[in-house]
Amino acid sequence: MSLDRYHLRLFTPGRLVVALAGNPNTGKSTLFNRLTGLRVHTGNWPGKTVVRNEGLCVRGGREVVLVDLPGTYSLLASSPEELIARDFVCFGRPHASVVVVDATCLERNLNLVLQMAEITPRVVVCLNLVDEARRKGIQVDPAALEEGLGLPVVPTVARDGAGLDVLMERVIGVADGRIQPAPRIPAYGCYLEACIEGLSGQLKDLVDGQISRRWVALRLVEGDETIISSLAAFAALRLPPPGRTGETGDPEAGG
Amino acid sequence: MRRLPMLQRAPDPAGPDPEPGVLRPLSDVPVGHRVNVESLHLDGLLRRRVLDLGFVPGAVVHVVRRSPLGDPTAYMVMGAVVALRAGEAKGIKVR
Amino acid sequence: MPLPSGGPVSAELRRIQESYRDAAAGGHDVRDHIVGSIYRRAREVAGRAVSRDGSRGRLDWERRLDDVLTSRWAGIPVMLALLGVVFWITLAGANVPSELLGRLLFGFQEVLSGLFRAAGAPAWLHGVLVLGVYRCVAWVVAVMLPPMAIFFPLFTLLEDLGYLPRVAFNLDSLFRRAGAHGKQALTMSMGFGCNAAGVISCRIIESPRERLIAILTNTFVPCNGRFPTLIALAAVFFGGAGAAATAGTGATYASVAATGVVLGLIVLGVLMTLLVSRFLSRSVLRGEPSAFVLELPPYRVPQVGRVIVRSILDRTLFVLGRAVSVAAPAGALVWILANVTLGGQPVLLCLGRLLGPLGRLMGLDGFILTAFVLALPANEIVLPVLLMAYLGVGSLLQFEGLTALRSVLAAHGWTWLTAACAMLFSLMHFPCGTTLLTIFKETGSHRWTALAALLPTGVGVAACIAVAGLVRLVSHLLG
Numbered sequence: 001m002s003l004d005r006y007h008l009r010l011f012t013p014g015r016l017v018v019a020l021a022g023n024p025n026t027g028k029s030t031l032f033n034r035l036t037g038l039r040v041h042t043g044n045w046p047g048k049t050v051v052r053n054e055g056l057c058v059r060g061g062r063e064v065v066l067v068d069l070p071g072t073y074s075l076l077a078s079s080p081e082e083l084i085a086r087d088f089v090c091f092g093r094p095h096a097s098v099v100v101v102d103a104t105c106l107e108r109n110l111n112l113v114l115q116m117a118e119i120t121p122r123v124v125v126c127l128n129l130v131d132e133a134r135r136k137g138i139q140v141d142p143a144a145l146e147e148g149l150g151l152p153v154v155p156t157v158a159r160d161g162a163g164l165d166v167l168m169e170r171v172i173g174v175a176d177g178r179i180q181p182a183p184r185i186p187a188y189g190c191y192l193e194a195c196i197e198g199l200s201g202q203l204k205d206l207v208d209g210q211i212s213r214r215w216v217a218l219r220l221v222e223g224d225e226t227i228i229s230s231l232a233a234f235a236a237l238r239l240p241p242p243g244r245t246g247e248t249g250d251p252e253a254g255g
Numbered sequence: 256m257r258r259l260p261m262l263q264r265a266p267d268p269a270g271p272d273p274e275p276g277v278l279r280p281l282s283d284v285p286v287g288h289r290v291n292v293e294s295l296h297l298d299g300l301l302r303r304r305v306l307d308l309g310f311v312p313g314a315v316v317h318v319v320r321r322s323p324l325g326d327p328t329a330y331m332v333m334g335a336v337v338a339l340r341a342g343e344a345k346g347i348k349v350r
Numbered sequence: 351m352p353l354p355s356g357g358p359v360s361a362e363l364r365r366i367q368e369s370y371r372d373a374a375a376g377g378h379d380v381r382d383h384i385v386g387s388i389y390r391r392a393r394e395v396a397g398r399a400v401s402r403d404g405s406r407g408r409l410d411w412e413r414r415l416d417d418v419l420t421s422r423w424a425g426i427p428v429m430l431a432l433l434g435v436v437f438w439i440t441l442a443g444a445n446v447p448s449e450l451l452g453r454l455l456f457g458f459q460e461v462l463s464g465l466f467r468a469a470g471a472p473a474w475l476h477g478v479l480v481l482g483v484y485r486c487v488a489w490v491v492a493v494m495l496p497p498m499a500i501f502f503p504l505f506t507l508l509e510d511l512g513y514l515p516r517v518a519f520n521l522d523s524l525f526r527r528a529g530a531h532g533k534q535a536l537t538m539s540m541g542f543g544c545n546a547a548g549v550i551s552c553r554i555i556e557s558p559r560e561r562l563i564a565i566l567t568n569t570f571v572p573c574n575g576r577f578p579t580l581i582a583l584a585a586v587f588f589g590g591a592g593a594a595a596t597a598g599t600g601a602t603y604a605s606v607a608a609t610g611v612v613l614g615l616i617v618l619g620v621l622m623t624l625l626v627s628r629f630l631s632r633s634v635l636r637g638e639p640s641a642f643v644l645e646l647p648p649y650r651v652p653q654v655g656r657v658i659v660r661s662i663l664d665r666t667l668f669v670l671g672r673a674v675s676v677a678a679p680a681g682a683l684v685w686i687l688a689n690v691t692l693g694g695q696p697v698l699l700c701l702g703r704l705l706g707p708l709g710r711l712m713g714l715d716g717f718i719l720t721a722f723v724l725a726l727p728a729n730e731i732v733l734p735v736l737l738m739a740y741l742g743v744g745s746l747l748q749f750e751g752l753t754a755l756r757s758v759l760a761a762h763g764w765t766w767l768t769a770a771c772a773m774l775f776s777l778m779h780f781p782c783g784t785t786l787l788t789i790f791k792e793t794g795s796h797r798w799t800a801l802a803a804l805l806p807t808g809v810g811v812a813a814c815i816a817v818a819g820l821v822r823l824v825s826h827l828l829g
Contacts, residue, residue, distance in 0.1 A: 025512075025647035033656065049553060049792055073307035076381075078300055079556060104648070105334025106400055108309045110392035132648070137403045148395035159653060186391040188384060202366050220367045222381050228363045301641040303381075308643060311389045320417070323425035324523035327532070329646055336646040338519050340526065343641055 003092050005234075008065060009041045010054045015063040016175045019089055021116060022100030023109050024071035027128045031100055031158040032068050035168070045084050059168040064175075067094065073108075075115045077226045089119050090211060091234040095175035096122045098167070103133035103140045103155070110149075117151060117183035118215050124171050124181075127155040150184040188218075195221050281316065281330070282344035289317045290349035297346040309333030310347055412649050419513070425520050433539065436508070440501040440543075441577060447496035455488035477689060478682050481745035486681025486731060489746060490673045493730040497574040498669055501543040503661040510652030514539075515644055522642055528624045529631025531560040532642050534567075538623055541568040544575070545785040546672075549792060557640035559631075562798060565789055567626050569781040569806050571619040575729035576776050580615060582733065584608040586756045587769035611773075619777055626809065634801075672728075676783050680727035681746070684735055687724070689744045698739055712811060713771035713818025715763065722775060727783040732776065767821050771814045778810030 003017060011017055022028040033040075036055025045052045053068040069088060070081035077083045089097055099116050101109035116123050127142060146153040152170045156163030173179035187193060199217035219227040284290055292314045295302060309332040310316065317331040327338045339347075418424050462484060466476040508514055514536055522532025533555050541548030548568040555561040572580060589608030631637070687698040698720065705723075706716030721736035733755075734746040740762050741747065759768075780803040781789065790799040 025645065030653070033660075074303075076303060076307075076385075078303045078307075102334075107389075107392050107396040108333040108335060110395055111307065111388055114388050114391055132650075139401050139403070141399045141401070144399040145395065148398055186387045188387050192380070192383065199366065203363075218384065220363065222384055223367075228367070231363060301643070304641060304643045306382075306385050308645065309389075311386060314389075319413075320420060321422075322519050322523060323420065323422050324520065326523045326526070327519065327642055327644070329420070329519065336648075338515075338522075338642070338644040338646055340522070340642045342639075343643065 003094075005046070006067075006088065006092055007046060008054055008067065009043065010039075010056050010065045015056075015065050016096070016172065017065045017067060017092075017094040018171055018175065019067050019069055019085075019092070019094040019097040020100065021069045021085055021089070021097060021112065022071060022126075023073055023102065023112060026071070026100045026102040026109065027158045028068070028071060028100040031126065031128065031156070031164075032066060034158055034161055034164060036066055048080055048084065050081060050084055057168065059165070059172065062172050064168070064172065072112065074111055075119070076222075077224060083226055083230075086119070087230050087234075089116065090215075091230065093120075093210065094122075096124060096171050098124050098126050098171060100126045100128050100158075103127050103130045104136055104138055106140060106145075113149065113151070114186060117149070117181075118185050118218070119212060121151075121181050121183050122174050123151050123183065124167070124174055125149065125151050125153045126158075126167055127153055128158050130155045131157045131160070148184070151181045152179060192221065276350050278348055278350050280345045281318075281339075281347040281349050282328070282341040284318050284349060286318050286320055286328075289315060291315055293348045293350045295347055297343070301343060301346075305339075305343070305347065308337050309335065310337075316347075316349060415649060416516070416646075420516050420519055429517055429520055432508075432513075436501065436504045437542065439504065440497050440574070441581070443500050444496035447499075448492055451495065452488070452492035455492055456485075459484060459488065474689075477744065478685055482683075482685025483678045483681040485746045486677045486684065486728075487673045489734060490677040490728050490730050491669065493578055494575060494673070494728075495666065495669050497577070498544060498665045499662050501574060502547075502665045503658045505540065505543060506657050506661045507652050507654065510650065510657055512647045512649045515646050518644055519646060522644075524624060525627070526639055526642070528628040529635075529639065530563050530624075530627040531555050531557065531640060532644070534560070534564040534623075534627070537564045537568060538571055538620070541571045541573060543573065545569050545571075545573045545781055546788040547668075548573075549785055549788045552792070559635050559637045560640055562793065563627050563630050563635055565792060566630060566798070566802050566805060567623045569785065569802070570623045570626065570778060572615065572777055573729065573782075575782065577612075578730065579732050579776055580612055580773055581608070582752065582755060583769045583773055584611040584615075586752055586759065587764070587766045615773060615777055622778065622809065626805070672784050676727045677731075680724070680731070680783075684724055684731070684738070685745060688738055696742075696744075699742070702739055708811075711818070712775065712814035713767050713821070714775065714814065715768075717762075718768075718772055722779060725782075726780065729776075729782050767818065771818055774813050774817060775810045778806050778813060780804075780807045 003011060008017065020028060020032055032053060032055060035057040039056040041054045043052050043054075044050065050070055055066045055068070057064045057066050067088065069085040072079075072082045072085050075082055075086040075089075077086055088094070097116060097120065099113045101113060113123070113125055125145070127140060127145065130140065133140060140155070142153045142155050152174065154163055154167040154170055156167055158164070170179060174181065188196070196214055196217040199220060200213040203213045203216055216227060216231070278293060281290070281292075292310050292312050294312060295305065295310065297305060314332055319329040319331050319336060321328045322338075327340045328344060329336050329338045330344075331337075419428055459480060462480050463476065466480060517539065518532040518535050521535040525532050525534050534552075536554065537548050537551045540551040545568050548571075549565050552561050552564045552568070555564055585608045588611045684698075687701070688696050690697050692700050699717075701720045701723075702715075702717040704716065705719040709716045709719040712719075717739040718736060720739060721732050724735050725732040731746065737743075737747040737755075737758060738745065740758055780786070786799060786803060789802045790796070793799065
C-alpha cells in the first residue's frame with residue numbers, strides 16, 4: 001500500500017514517514033510543533049475539510065516527515081476524523097506511529113493505544129504531561145507500562161522539550177526495524193476469537209498480506225461499514241514490492 | 256520484571272462514598288456524589304462517543320458540577336472531566 | 351500478487367460480513383464486547399503502571415478556578431467580562447497601529463503615483479491601479495491587520511489555556527433551546543474576529559445540521575471589519591463626536607452613549623443569532639438535537655511567546671492574502687464605476703439613484719445601499735465608498751476625522767435614524783466575499799451559500815424597514 005494516495009508534500013524517497021496520533025488535549029500539537037519547528041506544511045486530507053499538518057523533523061541525520069493525525073478518542077471510525085486516522089495508519093502504512101498519551105488520565109488514553117497496536121505493531125507510546133501528573137500526585141512507571149503493552153514507552157514533557165530526543169531515537173529505531181515491538185493486544189473470548197479465525201482464513205485472497213487480517217476480521221464482525229469501502233478503495237491499487245527501510249518481510253502484523 | 260506496589264488510594268476529598276446500590280440514571284445523581292456505571296441505554300454515535308470517553312460498565316463517575324444555566328453537567332470519569340446534557344446522561348444507568 | 355480491483359473485493363467482503371453477522375448476533379453487542387475487552391485490558395495495564403500518592407494540591411487549585419469560572423452566579427458574568435476585555439484590547443490596541451499603517455501605506459501611494467507619472471502612464475491606468483486597486487488594498491490592510499493581529503492571538507491563548515470549552519459549557523443551554531449546539535457559542539465568538547474564520551471554526555460541531563446552522567448565522571455578529579464603521583457612526587450620531595473640536599480618527603468612543611449603542615448592537619447580534627438559529631432548526635434545518643459530549647480539559651499555562659508568534663504569522667498572511675485577492679479587484683471595480691460615465695453621470699451615482707427608493711424605505715438612501723453592495727468583497731470599505739459617492743470624488747477617501755465625517759454625512763441628509771438603520775444593516779446583511787467563498791468551500795453547496803447571503807440580508811432589510819417605518823409613524827403622530 002503506498003503513500004502516494006495521500007500526496008504528502010514533504011515526503012521524498014529516503015525520508016521516513018511517522019504518524020502522530022493521540023486523544024485531544026494530550027499536548028500532541030505541542031509535541032508536533034516542538035519536533036518540527038517552522039518546517040510545516042498545512043493542507044487538508046484528500047477530499048475532506050479536515051486540516052492536515054505535515055512537518056519535517058531532522059534527528060541524528062535522519063529526515064522524518066511527521067504527519068499529524070486528527071485528535072481522536074478511538075479508531076472505530078464513528079467520525080470523519082477517526083476514519084482518516086485509521087485509514088492512514090492501516091493503508092498509508094507509515095514507517096512508524098507515535099501515540100501521545102496523557103499521563104494524568106492514562107487508562108482512557110490506553111484505549112487508543114491498544115486499538116493502534118491491533119492495526120500495526122510499529123507503535124511508540126509517548127507518555128506526555130508527566131510533569132502535570134507529578135503535580136497531581138500521579139506516578140506512571142514507564143517500564144511497567146512497556147511490559148504491559150509490549151510497546152516502547154518514552155516519558156516526555158513536550159512543552160519543555162524533555163524526552164524528545166529519546167522519543168525520536170526509539171521512533172527511528174522502530175521505523176528502521178531495529179526495534180520490533182511485540183504488542184500485547186486484547187483477546188476477545190473464545191466465541192469471538194473463533195469467528196475471527198474463520199474470517200481471517202477467508203480474507204487471505206482479498207486482503208493484502210501487509211494488513212492485519214485479524215484486525216480486518218474484527219471490523220467485519222463488529223459490523224463496521226466503512227472498512228469495506230476503505231479496503232475496496234485501497235485494494236484497487238497496485239502493490240509496491242516489499243523493500244522499504246527495515247521491512248523484515250513478515251506480512252502478518254499482530255494476531 | 257519489576258512490579259510497582261499499588262499505593263493506598265488517598266481518600267477522595269471530592270465527595271461522599273457511593274450510595275448503596277440504587278440503580279438510577281446518571282442525570283438523577285446530585286452534585287458531589289460518586290457512582291459506578293452499570294449499563295448504557297444509548298444507541299449509535301452517542302453510545303460510541305460516551306464509551307470512548309470512559310463511561311464503560313464498571314467505571315467510577317464523580318458528578319462535579321452543573322452549568323450556570325442548569326445543563327449540561329460536568330462528570331469526572333477515568334481521570335478526565337466530561338460534560339453531558341441531561342438527555343444523554345439519562346441513558347447511563349449507574350449505581 | 352495483484353489483488354482484484356474494488357468492485358469484486360467489496361462484494362466478496364460484504365458476503366463474508368453477512369455470513370458472520372447472524373453468527374455474531376448483531377453488531378451492537380459485538381462492538382460493546384470489543385470495547386469492553388479493550389477497556390478491561392487498559393485497566394489492567396494502567397493498574398500495574400500507575401500509582402498515586404496523597405498530594406492533590408494542584409487538583410484543588412484547578413477545581414477552585416472552575417468553581418468560579420463555571421459557577422452559578424459568577425460563571426456567566428466573568429465570561430462576559432473576559433470576552434469584553436478581549437474586545438476592548440483589540441479595538442483600543444488597534445487604533446494607533448491602524449493609523450500608522452494607514453499613513454505609511456497612503457504615503458507610499460504618492461511614491462507610486464510619482465512612478466506612474468515618470469513612466470508616462472495614461473491617467474486611466476494610474477486610476478485603476480493606484481487609485482483603485484492599491485488604495486483599496488491599503489485601506490483594507492490598514493483597517494484589518496492590527497485588530498486581527500491582536501484578536502486572534504488573544505483568542506488562541508484562551509483556547510490553549512483550556513478556557514473555551516467552559517464557554518460552551520456555560521452557554522449550551524441557550525443554544526440547545528434554539529435548536530443548536532453549545533459549541534456554536536465558540537464559533538460565534540470567533541466570528542467577532544472574522545466571520546470567515548468563524549465559519550471555518552464550525553468544523554468543531556460534528557452534526558452536519560447544527561454545523562450548518564452555525565455557519566448560516568455566523569454573520570449576525572459584527573466582525574473586525576465592521577466594528578470601525580459601527581463605532582464611527584455611533585460616536586458621531588449618538589456620542590456627539592465631531593460636534594465640538596474633537597480630533598483623532600478611528601475607533602475612539604466619544605461618550606458613554608456611543609459605547610452603549612455598540613454594546614447594544616452586539617447584544618442584538620447575539621440575540622438574532624439565537625432567534626435565527628431557532629427559526630432554521632424549525633424550518634429548513636429541522637432535526638433532533640445531536641449529542642453534546644464535551645471534554646473540559648485541565649487548565650494549562652499556554653506558551654505565550656509561541657502562540658503569539660504563530661498566530662500573528664498566520665493572521666498576517668491571511669489578511670494580506672485576502673487583501674490582495676479580494677480587495678484588489680474590488681478596488682479596481684469601484685474606481686471604474688466612479689469614473690466611467692453613463693449618460694453624463696458616473697455609473698456609481700446612477701446606481702445610487704437606482705437604489706434610491708429601496709434605500710429610503712429602509713431609512714437610508716440609494717448611495718448608502720450602493721456602498722454596502724460594493725463593499726461585498728470587504729466590509730471595511732463601506733464608509734470610504736459612501737464618502738466617494740457623496741463627494742463625487744473619483745477615488746476612495748479616507749475620512750480625516752469624525753468632524754469631517756459628521757459634516758459630510760449631515761450635509762447629505764443623515765439623521766440619527768439614518769445612522770441607526772445603517773448600523774442595523776451593517777449588522778445584518780450578506781456576509782463578505784471571503785466569508786461566502788469560505789462557506790461554499792465548507793458546505794460544497796451553492797444552495798446553502800445562496801441562503802447564507804439572502805437570509806441575513808432579508809432580515810436586515812426587514813428590520814430597517816420596520817424601524818424606519820415605526821420611527822416615522824411615531825414622529826408623524828407626535829406632530
